[in-house]
Amino acid sequence: MSSTEPGATALHVADLDVSYRVRGKDRQVLRGVTLEVARGESYGLVGESGCGKSTAALAIVRYLPRNGAVSAGSISVAGRDVLDLRGQKLREYRARTVSMVYQNPGAALNPSIRVGSQVAEAFTVLGVPGGDATDRARDALDRVQIADPGSVMRRYPHQLSGGMQQRALIAMALAKNPELLILDEPTTGLDATVEAEVLDLVSQLQAELHTSVLFISHNLGVISKMCSRVGVLYAGRLVEEGPVGTILRDPRHPYTVGLLRCIPRGGVRKDHGRLDTIPGFLPSLGAEITGCVFADRCALADDRCRAEEPRLDKITPVHASRCWHHDRAATLPRAEIADLELPAVDRAGAPLVELAQLSKVFKQRGHEVHALTEVSAAIWPGETLGLVGESGSGKTTLARTLLGIVPPTAGTALLEGGELPTRYQKRSREELRALQIVFQNPDSALNRRHSVRRILLRSLKKLAGVGGSVAETRMHDLVERVRLTERTLTQKPVQLSGGLKQRVAIARAFAGDPKLVVCDEPTSALDVSVQAAILNLLVELQAEKRVAYLFISHDLGVVRYISDRIAVLYLGRLQELGPADVVFEGPHHPYTEALLSAVPTVDGGGRDRIRLDGDIPSAASPPSGCVFHTRCPRKLGAVCEETEPPLVEVEAGHHMRCHIPLEELRRLQRAESQPMAPTA
Amino acid sequence: MLGPYATEEAVAAYNHEHGTDRPAVVQYVDWLRGIVRGDLGNSLAPPEPPVWDVIEPALVNSMKLAVFAFLIVVPFGILGGVFAGLRVGRPTDRGITVVGLSLAVVPEFVTGLVLILVFSIWLGWLPVTAQWEPGAGALTQVRHLALPAMALAIVLFGYIARITRAGVVEALDADYTRTAYLKGLPRNTVISRHVLRNALMPTIAVIATQVGYLVGGLVAIEYLFNYQGLGLMVLQAAQQKDFTLLTAGVLVVGVVYLVVTLIADIAFALLNPRIRFQAAE
Ligand SMILES: Nc1ncnc2c1ncn2[C@@H]1O[C@H](COP(=O)(O)OP(=O)(O)OP(=O)(O)O)[C@@H](O)[C@H]1O
Numbered sequence: 025m026s027s028t029e030p031g032a033t034a035l036h037v038a039d040l041d042v043s044y045r046v047r048g049k050d051r052q053v054l055r056g057v058t059l060e061v062a063r064g065e066s067y068g069l070v071g072e073s074g075c076g077k078s079t080a081a082l083a084i085v086r087y088l089p090r091n092g093a094v095s096a097g098s099i100s101v102a103g104r105d106v107l108d109l110r111g112q113k114l115r116e117y118r119a120r121t122v123s124m125v126y127q128n129p130g131a132a133l134n135p136s137i138r139v140g141s142q143v144a145e146a147f148t149v150l151g152v153p154g155g156d157a158t159d160r161a162r163d164a165l166d167r168v169q170i171a172d173p174g175s176v177m178r179r180y181p182h183q184l185s186g187g188m189q190q191r192a193l194i195a196m197a198l199a200k201n202p203e204l205l206i207l208d209e210p211t212t213g214l215d216a217t218v219e220a221e222v223l224d225l226v227s228q229l230q231a232e233l234h235t236s237v238l239f240i241s242h243n244l245g246v247i248s249k250m251c252s253r254v255g256v257l258y259a260g261r262l263v264e265e266g267p268v269g270t271i272l273r274d275p276r277h278p279y280t281v282g283l284l285r286c287i288p289r290g291g292v293r294k295d296h297g298r299l300d301t302i303p304g305f306l307p308s309l310g311a312e313i314t315g316c317v318f319a320d321r322c323a324l325a326d327d328r329c330r331a332e333e334p335r336l337d338k339i340t341p342v343h344a345s346r347c348w349h350h351d352r353a354a355t356l357p358r359a360e361i362a363d364l365e366l367p368a369v370d371r372a373g374a375p376l377v378e379l380a381q382l383s384k385v386f387k388q389r390g391h392e393v394h395a396l397t398e399v400s401a402a403i404w405p406g407e408t409l410g411l412v413g414e415s416g417s418g419k420t421t422l423a424r425t426l427l428g429i430v431p432p433t434a435g436t437a438l439l440e441g442g443e444l445p446t447r448y449q450k451r452s453r454e455e456l457r458a459l460q461i462v463f464q465n466p467d468s469a470l471n472r473r474h475s476v477r478r479i480l481l482r483s484l485k486k487l488a489g490v491g492g493s494v495a496e497t498r499m500h501d502l503v504e505r506v507r508l509t510e511r512t513l514t515q516k517p518v519q520l521s522g523g524l525k526q527r528v529a530i531a532r533a534f535a536g537d538p539k540l541v542v543c544d545e546p547t548s549a550l551d552v553s554v555q556a557a558i559l560n561l562l563v564e565l566q567a568e569k570r571v572a573y574l575f576i577s578h579d580l581g582v583v584r585y586i587s588d589r590i591a592v593l594y595l596g597r598l599q600e601l602g603p604a605d606v607v608f609e610g611p612h613h614p615y616t617e618a619l620l621s622a623v624p625t626v627d628g629g630g631r632d633r634i635r636l637d638g639d640i641p642s643a644a645s646p647p648s649g650c651v652f653h654t655r656c657p658r659k660l661g662a663v664c665e666e667t668e669p670p671l672v673e674v675e676a677g678h679h680m681r682c683h684i685p686l687e688e689l690r691r692l693q694r695a696e697s698q699p700m701a702p703t704a
Numbered sequence: 705m706l707g708p709y710a711t712e713e714a715v716a717a718y719n720h721e722h723g724t725d726r727p728a729v730v731q732y733v734d735w736l737r738g739i740v741r742g743d744l745g746n747s748l749a750p751p752e753p754p755v756w757d758v759i760e761p762a763l764v765n766s767m768k769l770a771v772f773a774f775l776i777v778v779p780f781g782i783l784g785g786v787f788a789g790l791r792v793g794r795p796t797d798r799g800i801t802v803v804g805l806s807l808a809v810v811p812e813f814v815t816g817l818v819l820i821l822v823f824s825i826w827l828g829w830l831p832v833t834a835q836w837e838p839g840a841g842a843l844t845q846v847r848h849l850a851l852p853a854m855a856l857a858i859v860l861f862g863y864i865a866r867i868t869r870a871g872v873v874e875a876l877d878a879d880y881t882r883t884a885y886l887k888g889l890p891r892n893t894v895i896s897r898h899v900l901r902n903a904l905m906p907t908i909a910v911i912a913t914q915v916g917y918l919v920g921g922l923v924a925i926e927y928l929f930n931y932q933g934l935g936l937m938v939l940q941a942a943q944q945k946d947f948t949l950l951t952a953g954v955l956v957v958g959v960v961y962l963v964v965t966l967i968a969d970i971a972f973a974l975l976n977p978r979i980r981f982q983a984a985e
Pocket residue numbers: 044045046053071072073074075076077078079080089090091092242309
C-alpha cells in the first residue's frame with residue numbers, strides 16, 4: 025500500500041466525482057473520492073445507506089445506471105485505466121479483471137436458467153469450450169463448498185437457499201481469478217449463521233487466491249472481521265481512513281465516533297442507559313455543501329467547519345481524517361442523554377402472558393411440519409423477552425400463535441391468567457388492544473394511500489374506541505411520544521424514510537395502550553444510527569408504560585441490549601431460556617454457543633468461530649433424540665441421538681435442554697474461550 | 705319473432721309451443737339439462753334449425769378472423785415492444801409508445817372505417833366486405849379478411865407492445881442482467897439469453913387475457929364488415945330475441961375463452977421454471 029509503483033495496486037481511485045441526473049439536473053453523489061487497494065489486500069468501505077458506496081462500486085465495474093456519469097477523476101485496476109474502456113476492451117475487462125458480488129443473491133441469478141449453465145457461462149466467456157466449461161463449473165461450485173455440486177448444477181436458482189445462491193455467485197465471480205473482487209453487502213439479508221459461513225468462505229478463498237477485495241458494508245462488525253483497512257464514506261466524501269484496529273480503537277472523525285457509539289456492543293444493556301445516536305439526516309442528493317460535509321450533524325462544528333472544508337489529513341502515516349478537530353473527536357458530546365429510569369421487573373407477581381405447551385403442526389402436501397413443539401414461557405409486565413434462532417426455527421410462528429393469526433395445534437396462551445381464544449377474530453377488543461405487533465417492514469402495516477393522520481386516527485378508533493376530539497388529543501400525544509413532528513401527520517408513508525415509517529408503525533401499535541408488543545425484526549432494515557433511535561424509543565415507551573415486548577431479531581447485540589430474558593429456539597423447540605446476561609455469558613447451550621460465535625462483532629473476540637455444518641434440518645422430519653444432534657459440536661454420542669433431553673432449570677431462572685450437565689458445560693466453554701490454556 | 709303485428713293468441717300459442725310461458729327457473733333447468741346432454745336446443749327463429757348448426761360456421765369464421773388478427777399482432781406487438789424496450793427513453797421508444805397508445809384509444813369501428821376508406825375505396829386494393837362467396841379459395845379468403853384482421857390487430861398492437869416493453873425494461877434493470885453483463889458477455893448474448901426470456905413472460909400472460917377483449921372487438925368489426933362470425937351472430941340473436949341462440953352463443957364464447965386462457969397458462973408454466981417445479985414437487 026505504501027508502494028506506488030505501477031502494478032502494485034489492485035485498485036486506484038483518484039478524485040472521483042460521480043453524479044446522477046435527476047429531473048434535468050446533475051446531482052453529485054461522490055465527491056472527490058480517493059482510495060487505493062493494494063494487491064492481496066482487503067479494503068472495507070463503510071457508511072450509512074445512501075452515502076454512495078454502491079455508486080463507487082458500480083463506477084469501478086463501469087456499470088453506473090443510465091442517468092449516472094463520472095464527471096471527474098480516474099479509476100485504474102491493476103495498473104490499467106478503466107474509464108475509457110469501450111466495446112470489446114470493456115467486455116474483456118469485465119470478463120477477466122474485475123468481479124462483483126452484491127446483495128440479494130436471489131435476484132442476481134437468472135430465474136429461468138439452470139445454475140450450472142449460469143456458472144459455466146463465466147468460463148465460456150473466457151474461451152473455455154462447452155464441455156470443459158461444465159466441468160470447470162462443477163469444480164468451481166465444489167471450491168465454494170457447495171454439497172453435491174452435480175445436483176446443484178441442474179437446479180434452478182429458486183430451488184437453492186439464500187446461502188447456496190450466494191456461494192454460486194461467488195463461484196462465478198472467482199471463475200476468472202480476478203485482480204479485484206468487489207463485494208457489496210454480500211451477506212445483508214442472510215441469516216447470522218449463514219452470513220458467518222459465507223464470510224468464512226470469502227476469507228478462506230481470499231487467503232488461498234490472494235485476491236484483492238473491496239468490501240462494502242454498513243456493518244462495522246463485518247468489516248472488522250473481513251478487512252485490514254477501512255474507509256468511512258459520508259455523503260460521497262471519504263472522511264476517515266486507516267487500519268481497522270486503529271479506526272475502531274481511536275476513531276478521529278466525529279462521524280466514525282457516532283457510528284461506533286450507535287452499535288449496542290460490549291454487552292451493553294438498556295439498564296446501562298440509552299444508546300447514542302447521530303441526530304439529523306444525510307444531506308439530500310446533490311446538495312451544495314460549502315464547509316465540512318458532516319457539519320449539520322456534528323456537535324463539534326464551529327464557524328470554520330461550516331465555511332471551509334477540511335482536507336483528508338494524515339494523523340499517522342496510515343491513518344487520515346477529514347476533520348478540523350480530529351484531536352477532539354473522541355470528546356464528541358453525546359447526542360442522547362444516557363440516563364434512563366427503568367423500573368425493575370417484578371416477577372413475584374402474576375405473569376402478563378403465559379404460553380403453555382404451545383405446539384403447531386402445519387400440514388403440507390401430506391407431510392407434517394412441526395413448527396413449534398411444546399413451547400412454554402412467561403412474560404411479566406414491563407419486561408422484554410428476546411427470541412433468537414436461525415430462520416426456520418419457529419420464531420415467527422410463535423409470535424403469530426400468540427397474536428391469534430395462526431391457531432396452535434395444542435396448548436394455550438394466557439393473558440393475565442385468562443385463556444386467549446386461539447383466533448384473533450374471536451378475541452375481545454380488550455384482548456386485541458393488549459397484544460400488538462411491529463414488523464420489520466413497516467409498509468406492510470401502513471396503508472400507503474392514507475395520510476399518517478388518518479392511519480393513527482383509524483387505529484385509535486379501532487383499538488381504543490375513541491373518536492372526535494378525544495382521538496385528536498390522543499393522536500397528538502402519540503406523535504409526541506414517538507418523536508414525530510406534526511408535519512408528518514399530513515404525509516403519506518411513501519414520503520417518509522424507513523426510520524420515520526417505523527415510528528409511525530410504533531405509534532399505531534401503541535394507539536390502544538397495549539400490554540405486550542411483538543417486535544418482529546423491527547430494526548433490521550434500518551441504518552445503525554436509526555436503529556439506535558428506534559431502540560431508544562422502544563425502551564423509553566417501556567419505562568413509561570410498563571409495556572412488555574416479545575422481541576425477535578437475528579442481531580444478537582440488539583437482542584442483548586433490549587432483552588431482560590432470552591429464549592433460544594431451534595427446530596420449534598425451546599433450547600434455552602434465561603436472563604439475558606446469563607444466556608450470553610454462559611455457560612450456554614451448545615446451540616446458543618454456536619449462534620453467538622457466528623456473530624462478527626466490532627469487539628472481535630479471542631475465540632474461533634464454531635462451525636455449524638449444513639443447513640437446519642427440515643421440520644417435516646426432525647432428527648431423533650436431541651434435535652440439535654446432527655449439527656452439535658459437543659454431541660456426547662448415542663444418548664444424544666436416542667433420547668431427547670428435557671428442558672430443566674439448571675440454575676435459578678435458567679432453563680436448558682441438553683444432556684451435558686451445567687458444570688461440565690462451564691468447564692468446556694471456559695477452556696475454549698482461553699485458547700492459551702491446555703485443552704481438556 | 706312473429707313480428708310487431710302478431711295477435712295476442714298467436715303470441716300465446718308461440719310461447720306455449722316453445723315453452724317460453726313457463727317460469728324462468730324451469731326454463732333454465734331445462735336448458736341446463738340439454739347442455740349436459742350436448743344439446744344446445746333449437747333456434748327460435750324460423751326455420752328453427754338446431755342451434756349448433758348456426759353456431760358452427762359462425763365460430764369457424766370468427767376463429768379464422770381472430771387467428772389471422774393474432775398472427776399479425778403478436779409478432780409485430782412483441783417486436784415493437786422489444787425494440788422500444790431496448791431503446792428506452794430514445795426517439796424509437798417514444799415513437800413506438802406514442803403510436804401504440806394512440807392506436808389503442810381509437811374505437812375499432814373507427815379504425816375499420818378508416819381502413820375501408822383507404823384500402824378499399826381510395827386505393828381499391830381490398831374488398832369492402834369481409835364475407836367471401838361460398839367456395840372461395842384460401843387466397844380470396846385472406847384478401848377478404850385482411851382489413852378486419854388489421855383493424856383488430858391495430859387496436860391490440862399498442863397493448864401488447866406496451867406490456868412487452870415494460871417486461872424488457874424490467875428485465876434490463878434486473879440484477880441478473882447486471883450479473884450477465886459483469887461476466888463480460890456481449891450485449892447480444894445478454895439480451896437473447898438473459899433478458900428476452902424473462903421479459904416475455906408477462907406478455908404471454910397478457911395475450912391470454914386479451915382473448916376476452918378480442919371477442920368484444922369482434923362484434924364491432926364483424927358488424928362493420930358484415931362478416932358472418934360469432935360476434936355478428938350473437939348481436940343478431942339479441943336483436944331478434946332468439947334466446948336459445950343467444951345463450952348458446954355466449955356459452956361457446958365462454959368455453960373458447962377458458963380454453964385459450966388454459967393454453968396460455970400452460971405456455972407460461974413451460975417458460976417459467978418456478979411454476980413448472982411447483983407443480984412437480
Ligand atoms: N440511478 C439513480 N438515479 C438517481 N439517484 C440515484 C440513483 N442510484 C442511486 N441514487 C442515489 O445516490 C445516492 C447514493 O446511492 P448508493 O446506492 O451509492 O448508496 P449506498 O451507500 O450504496 O447505499 P445503501 O447502503 O443503501 O446501499 C443515494 O442518495 C441514492 O438515492
